[in-house]
Amino acid sequence: MSITVLKPGLLTTLQDRGRYGCAMLGVGRAGAMDDVTMRLANALAGNGVDAAVLEITLIGPRLRFDEGATIALTGADFPLRIDDVDTAMWQPIVIEPGATLDFGVARHGSRAYLAVAGGFVVEPTLGSISTDVNARLGGFDGRALREGDTLIVGSDASPDSHATTRAPDVRGTALARRTRNAHLKGSHQTWSLDPRPWFDADFATPIRLIRGAHFDALSAASQTALFNEEFCIDKDSNRVGFRLDGPTLILAAPLELVSEPLVAGTLQLPPGGQPIALMVEHPTIGGYPRIGQIATVDLPRLAQRRPGDSVRFAEIDLDTAQTRYLEREHELLRLIGAIGERLTS
């Protein structure tokens, strides 16, 4: 089964959950920016959560499916159309052979995830299919998709053997019927996932931030400003980092730092005074002061915001942030299990 890229969109890349184990070589993690809705896309398509998906950014692609397939789309809200028929996200969708998917321009949020049952057939690079756009490795020739590219989809769907044997039944019957009636929105046959609480309907919610190693080195006014004033995501923001416009933050006294390992979610403060939130393609090491660390649970929420969106920070301590993370993973895994049961029942 193959998918032909008719229009690539702004930045459409293959991503899985990231590249682990080679940060010591200077190879970063990359992976899906919003690893929560990415996993839900895979679950809805009947895949294991680690399967590679397409990350679609702001302006979506146009894709032709040469054969039939089951797909699911989650994340940023795109006006998805299949052969010119409006189609809802957050549900399994059966695609007819030869059908064309058109994503249009995101109405809310910035990154959507397209999972195709069976996953994409790509040779992993250093253990991962994720595209590292900066390092030009992984994914589809280490780059974003272009017009005319052909993606191969695997035939072996499903997270486990049990689902493998049963998934075709699902695709062949109820789901297919619903997709043919896709214009009948809200038809009683339809079920879809409620995006909440996995995707923010309102980006005014604060992003929780742990004090960083160098928070205490900020001036008193800057410490106050960090947690009380509003920042705005600069246009020069990408998968490497989000630059935050707002009050200029300054150190009480200069710091002499040597480069140290970095993690996604670190809020760095370069000399210019505009903090940078490191995202999934961040360098593995760096030497700017680390004034904060975005709570892991809120990193996918920040990743969905786009240049021009505002950001406010609310303080959280490490233990609470870690507890929230474990709670979220528990809930997410429970939901993924429930989706699997629904698909095979």
Add this chain to the structure above:
Amino acid sequence: MSAAAHDFAIESLGETALLLRFGDSLDAGANARVHAASEALHAAGLPGIVDIVPAYATLALHYDPSAWIDARDGSPSRHIAAAVHAVLGAPPERTLHASASVDIPVCYGGDLGPDLDALADHAGLDAAEVIARHVASTYHVAMLGFAPGFPYLFGLDPSLQMARRATPRTHVPAGSVAIGGVQTGIYPSELPGGWQLIGRTPLTLFDARRDPPSLLMPGDRVRFVPIAADEFEARVRTLRA
């Protein structure tokens, strides 16, 4: 080396990584302790460790908090920190294997090292003496970073130290051997960069399809071996063939 391995502090890098601090400067002793600790932690095989990243004086331990839930104390970060102290506080069970020693052929100067003359002027030496001093040292890979396979090397002769260029180049060719401040390094792929370019190696520093992908590993020893331009060209041709 192992005697001082437990002389470190543990900080957090958020909920998914610990930072082990062995110092806070570009110090070869601290860096050696970083690599010893890295090796000991690799050997210990603690659960849920997803990346171990050595830097100059610190080491990051990336972990999955789900693997460190403790029934009596809900905090994975404290639980794993205790485990790290246990690993690094104990004497090593076996001798740490010696780091590799790698010779890197370099063609100095000319088009391949366009900043060699500027460095010679800056150092008050002639170009031949700069080359002689650059190949005389044995270097250590303090860390890899900036780009996949980019080695930051300790051991530069102090007389060859030179600040980065005021305006970085947008395209530094792969294999360029360069000096930035107190360090020397090698660009593994074509990258933007501000270091002073003194020569180029025909070797491929990083190839994701190769095993291992990186020619150099953290802690390895490196020596530079001067080669002539025709040998450089011949080796590049062989690599491409």
